[in-house]
Amino acid sequence: MAEVRTGGCQCGAVRFRATALVDNAHVCHCRMCQKAVGGFFAALVGVPKTDLTWTRGAPAVFESSDGYERGFCAACGTPLFYHDKAGAHVSLCIAAFDRPATIPLTFEAGLEARLPQIDQLGRMDSTSTTEGSMPEAACAIAASNHQHPDHDTADWPR
Numbered sequence: 648m649a650e651v652r653t654g655g656c657q658c659g660a661v662r663f664r665a666t667a668l669v670d671n672a673h674v675c676h677c678r679m680c681q682k683a684v685g686g687f688f689a690a691l692v693g694v695p696k697t698d699l700t701w702t703r704g705a706p707a708v709f710e711s712s713d714g715y716e717r718g719f720c721a722a723c724g725t726p727l728f729y730h731d732k733a734g735a736h737v738s739l740c741i742a743a744f745d746r747p748a749t750i751p752l753t754f755e756a757g758l759e760a761r762l763p764q765i766d767q768l769g770r771m772d773s774t775s776t777t778e779g780s781m782p783e784a785a786c787a788i789a790a791s792n793h794q795h796p797d798h799d800t801a802d803w804p805r
Contacts, residue, residue: 654744655703656720656727659795659803662703663727665744669693669736672750676765677757683717684726684740687762691729692750693736702799745797 655662672692680689706718706727718728718737729738741747755761778785795803 649698652744652746652749653702653799654739655795656723656725656743657794658720658723658725659800660704660722661701661706661720661725661727662795662799663739663743664700664702665694665698665739667695667698668750669695670753671738672741672752673754673756674752675757676755676759676761678760679711680729680757681760681762683711683729687765688755688757689726689729690741690747690752691738692741693738695736699737699739703803 649667652665652668653662654665669692672690674688674690676688680691681687683689704720707721708716708718708730711717711729714732716730716732717726718730719726725743726740727743728740741750744750777788
């Protein structure tokens with residue numbers, strides 16, 4: 648049986664369940680993906696439409712190009728997917744899954760817009776953690792955190 652994977656937005660208003668993945672986990676460096684996720688690249692993996700269920704709420708959508716839409720949570724703004732409306736699958740943002748580390752990448756796309764800062768990763772001082780460098784702030788954030796946990800919940804917000 649295929650692994651059931653769950654995920655959702657930061658606030659928990661939108662949750663999903665995926666019962667299959669397409670073998671296309673990748674990062675896209677194109678400028679449209681950068682702007683859609685507010686980052687250096689979008690990390691995406693396809694889920695066949697027949698294997699995707701929205702289990703809480705529904706994503707809002709923006710048609711970023713004719714026939715293509717980007718889904719996000721209208722409450723917190725979390726990017727959730729990219730979708731060719733004529734396609735057979737929805738490309739979900741890998742970081743929106745509850746266990747993103749279990750989805751290995753297979754390729755990179757949109758290299759024409761790959762930002763040079765990517766090359767700096769792994770070469771900078773990366774020894775500090777928020778807990779180590781800002782312990783008071785980390786405690787305050789933890790005490791007031793409204794982020795949905797990385798698992799399904801019966802009720803949210805709490």
